[in-house]
Amino acid sequence: METNKIALITGATSGIGEATSKELAQLGYNTILTGRRSTRLNKLKQEIETTYQTEVLTLCFDIQDQQQTTYALNSIPTHWRNIDVLINNAGLAYGAEKIDEDAWDKWAQMLDTNVKGLLFLSKEVIKWMVQKKQGHIVNISSIAGINVYEGGSIYCASKHAVNAITKGMRIDLLKHNIKVTSVSPGMVETEFSLVRYDGNRDKANQVYRGITPLSAIDVAEAIVFVVSRPAHVNINDILIMPTQQADAYNTYRK
Template structure:
């Protein structure tokens, strides 16, 4: 029987954006697998609730809460410096923190929304990676798992800056693979399609009706589906690197190319 990389010993896993959606589901699944989990997000009260839940179910000290804004380099350094010894060596980093804001065409989009998406989806991801990666390379062991999107592969109206940030995630992941050849560090990009979480509620600034309309009549992916993809990639034997996983619900496919037909 093949022993998977995640089953050899208890690992320390850091998940950003762990207060809801993909991040919360992923943190829960790693805890269920018996690993230590660092949950990082801005909403401390949600993280504390998750810690209580998981500690009660899987044992005390399963979870370490890290209130964190991934766009702040200073805050990242301070929080990483405060990790207790048993959580200090991160084996798996899941870069999940990210968001979409607005669905307007580029000429009508809110520039503040663009700035925030770039700061969180790009800057936050590369800062976390740069701060964690040296320790992994020194130990010659580790796995960076980035949460991208099919929006980084296929354009759609209103996806402008969001899709561009996820295209960055895709290419950054590929370039990490090139840089880290020979280090034994693995790198994976998870690229979900339509998934029902708080994603659309955030995108539409809390408008529940608009968010619900996105999923009406569909059978979308769930946060748990994405967590299973993350776990599967992490549990492959050390000599196997899953470069990317693109997944959509069965109810979703690629759209036809748009054509603007001249009238008259």
């Protein structure tokens, strides 16, 4: 294996995770890509290795499951464990009902993925970063981690938790020379809204009606900027929005 830097990206099979995987490979990173959809992982691996001539290791598991997560990470060969960058991207919103109308299973899936999954995976990777006294963790949060909006209480809570965890990580890992960053996007047109509305494409399209939203590449480029700063520079937080969106409440639709 070449001495390229190594990045581990969760939720790599679509959207921001997929775009970030390609952008980092273009910079010469070898990448560890995780996700639940093996066919997509294998296709992305082949594309990256062919296009960028970098090495790719794929791990197919459900980040909600601590045992699966720990088993997958323990299966990583020793020479792949020298991880320079961890992109905690895996996450989802599921449903947009008000709290008195929503279902427990949706809440559990969001909290298990967005909060517990991030912690399960980070715990293992941090051990390796602490050993080498170096690393960079980028947690993908959301405008929902800053503003709370109607119909999003539990999703917003999960992303507020991501922001709090990020700040705590930054303090706790300071002595280990590990950088920690939060990237919080506004509206991004990926599979996000399609998942949120349980595959209802009409509802998903309405989210972006009259707006030019961010693309996955827009966010990936912000991540690349963050991780490519000099060793003495850490970007603590980035809030990135479409021009037509001011915050979680205010948009201008043409």
